[in-house]
Amino acid sequence: MVQEKIAKLIQKSIKVAQKNGAFPEIIIEHPKEMFHGDYATSVALVIGRSLKKNPMEIAETIKSQILDLEPDFFEKVEVVKPGFINFFLSQQSLINSLNNILKEKEKYGSAQTNKTVVIDYSAPNIAKPFGIGHLRSTIIGQSIYNIYQFLGWKCIGDNHLGDWGTQFGKMIVAIKKWANKEKLKDLSIADLEKLYIRFHEEIESNPDLEEEARVWFKKLEDNNKEAKEIWQTCVDISLKEFNKVYDLLGIKIDYVLGESFYQGKMMSIIKEANKKKIVVKSQGALIIKYPGDKLPPAIILKSDGATNYFTRDLATVQYRLKTWKPDLIIYEVGVEQSLHFQQLFWAIELLGWAKRNKFFHMAHGLYRSKEGRLSTRKGKIIHLESVLQEAIDKAKKIINESETGKDLPDKEKEKIAQTVGIGAVKYNDLSQHYTKNIVFSWDKILNLKGNSGPYLQYTFTRCKSVLRKSKTKINFKNIKDFNLEEKDILRTIYRFPEIVQEAADKFSPNLICNFAFDLAQKYNLFYQKHSIIKAETDNLKMFRLGLTAAVAQVLENSLSLLGISVPEKM
Ligand code: ARG
Numbered sequence: 001m002v003q004e005k006i007a008k009l010i011q012k013s014i015k016v017a018q019k020n021g022a023f024p025e026i027i028i029e030h031p032k033e034m035f036h037g038d039y040a041t042s043v044a045l046v047i048g049r050s051l052k053k054n055p056m057e058i059a060e061t062i063k064s065q066i067l068d069l070e071p072d073f074f075e076k077v078e079v080v081k082p083g084f085i086n087f088f089l090s091q092q093s094l095i096n097s098l099n100n101i102l103k104e105k106e107k108y109g110s111a112q113t114n115k116t117v118v119i120d121y122s123a124p125n126i127a128k129p130f131g132i133g134h135l136r137s138t139i140i141g142q143s144i145y146n147i148y149q150f151l152g153w154k155c156i157g158d159n160h161l162g163d164w165g166t167q168f169g170k171m172i173v174a175i176k177k178w179a180n181k182e183k184l185k186d187l188s189i190a191d192l193e194k195l196y197i198r199f200h201e202e203i204e205s206n207p208d209l210e211e212e213a214r215v216w217f218k219k220l221e222d223n224n225k226e227a228k229e230i231w232q233t234c235v236d237i238s239l240k241e242f243n244k245v246y247d248l249l250g251i252k253i254d255y256v257l258g259e260s261f262y263q264g265k266m267m268s269i270i271k272e273a274n275k276k277k278i279v280v281k282s283q284g285a286l287i288i289k290y291p292g293d294k295l296p297p298a299i300i301l302k303s304d305g306a307t308n309y310f311t312r313d314l315a316t317v318q319y320r321l322k323t324w325k326p327d328l329i330i331y332e333v334g335v336e337q338s339l340h341f342q343q344l345f346w347a348i349e350l351l352g353w354a355k356r357n358k359f360f361h362m363a364h365g366l367y368r369s370k371e372g373r374l375s376t377r378k379g380k381i382i383h384l385e386s387v388l389q390e391a392i393d394k395a396k397k398i399i400n401e402s403e404t405g406k407d408l409p410d411k412e413k414e415k416i417a418q419t420v421g422i423g424a425v426k427y428n429d430l431s432q433h434y435t436k437n438i439v440f441s442w443d444k445i446l447n448l449k450g451n452s453g454p455y456l457q458y459t460f461t462r463c464k465s466v467l468r469k470s471k472t473k474i475n476f477k478n479i480k481d482f483n484l485e486e487k488d489i490l491r492t493i494y495r496f497p498e499i500v501q502e503a504a505d506k507f508s509p510n511l512i513c514n515f516a517f518d519l520a521q522k523y524n525l526f527y528q529k530h531s532i533i534k535a536e537t538d539n540l541k542m543f544r545l546g547l548t549a550a551v552a553q554v555l556e557n558s559l560s561l562l563g564i565s566v567p568e569k570m
Pocket residue numbers: 120123124125160161162313316331333
């Protein structure tokens with residue numbers, strides 16, 4: 001990493017510049033404008049302030065130290081008032097980075113560590129449609145998984161299915177009353193949902209249903225055969241439909257340990273909480289009271305003795321800590337559950353299991369259509385599968401109209417349409433910060449000229465097509481001078497490893513999107529202005545092919561971290 005290397009150089013030279021005194025945090029920025037160099041730091045100002053010395057002098061000392069240590073790495077190091085230092089990488093450094101990309105290929109940007117992370121994502125609910133929120137969680141969670149894995153973390157993906165809880169008592173009652181038991185297996189999630197809605201309608205005139213449902217959930221918890229069978233059928237029906245969505249998205253999650261997995265693992269926790277005196281009885285229920293009432297209390301045992309979502313999440317944490325000994329647990333779950341996770345993380349700290357900074361809730365925002373909130377409630381069911389199918393169909397249209405695409409065999413077109421359509425939906429989600437609400441607009445998602453998945457895939461295929469036409473092995477000698485467009489690509493592309501690291505640290509795949517979009521734009525500008533195959537000299541041609549291959553590689557690496565495949569043609 002170039003940034004890391006510069007940080008180390010600064011660190012070494014500071015020792016000389018300030019002799020003693022507190023070591024400041026070294027912040028290095030990559031200026032947007034090329035004429036400010038590749039990196040800039042204000043560290044001399046910070047030191048100047050703390051030592052009450054002239055920052056310009058300190059900057060000059062740092063500069064000369066660095067140039068002594070690494071004379072060839074920089075074209076120049078510049079000190080500007082009132083004490084900034086700007087670093088300009090030498091042409092050789094830029095070429096070295098380029099060669100490095102061509103050598104490391106799909107590993108370029110990766111790193112190593114022996115840490116472990118558990119990522120809790122997707123987690124749809126049985127007998128309910130796979131919602132838009134679950135789609136977000138699936139897409140973002142998978143990208144986070146890919147990013148951490150690329151950085152060497154051992155990743156454990158866990159799909160915490162909503163497959164347990166009192167609602168299953170209601171479901172069983174509704175099925176027993178209003179569904180054909182012989183044909184249970186043929187029901188769809190939509191049918192199950194209708195039955196659930198009917199239960200809530202009928203309860204208005206028949207309040208006894210409530211008690212019936214409670215009894216049936218109790219039976220389920222006690223392993224009653226009939227209850228278990230009906231429940232299992234609901235799970236099977238739902239998983240069949242969820243798996244269709246996962247197949248379309250090309251996603252497979254390592255573990256599917258739903259809430260039901262934690263039955264029988266909760267009572268010991270209740271006991272432990274009692275013993276550790278972090279719970280009190282309140283109106284028959286057992287609640288965790290947070291010191292100083294900094295959070296509202298959380299129920300861990302209901303007045304009827306039943307556990308709940310919160311208790312199951314506690315058991316889940318305990319299981320994960322024991323089984324995988326993770327350094328970090330990330331929950332990719334909607335913002336509406338923020339309080340739940342705050343309560344959970346604090347409870348874990350109170351129990352003494354782990355510090356709460358071991359946990360992070362990526363609280364994603366809502367999905368909105370232009371007409372308002374996209375909702376799956378009140379029977380207004382959005383069929384996710386049909387949304388994804390529509391994306392594929394729309395992508396097919398684009399391919400049918402494109403220069404290269406229209407003459408491809410149908411089967412290939414189909415495949416590319418899937419890659420482009422699904423990629424577009426994923427990119428649309430990932431390119432915005434996860435906390436933002438997303439507006440769903442087909443025009444934007446599939447815009448071939450804007451910040452979209454198809455635009456990046458298209459740029460990738462453009463690079464690939466150049467490389468196909470050249471048919472030569474890339475091999476170039478030193479280049480004396482870069483033109484502006486070449487330089488702009490070179491001083492962007494070496495930053496990829498830093499961007500990946502930052503995306504992981506800040507849980508922000510959108511940084512990778514921004515980076516890839518920026519790089520693609522710079523390449524397209526270069527492509528329009530300069531000849532590659534017909535460059536003036538053979539060596540220049542080779543260099544530009546090298547640049548093209550590196551851009552293709554870095555775009556591919558970026559998209560792969562986003563869970564988006566690249567087509568060879570489109
Ligand atoms: N099934 C839950 C829902 O749809 C999400 C579960 C998230 N994960 C967790 N460990 N609580 O609301």
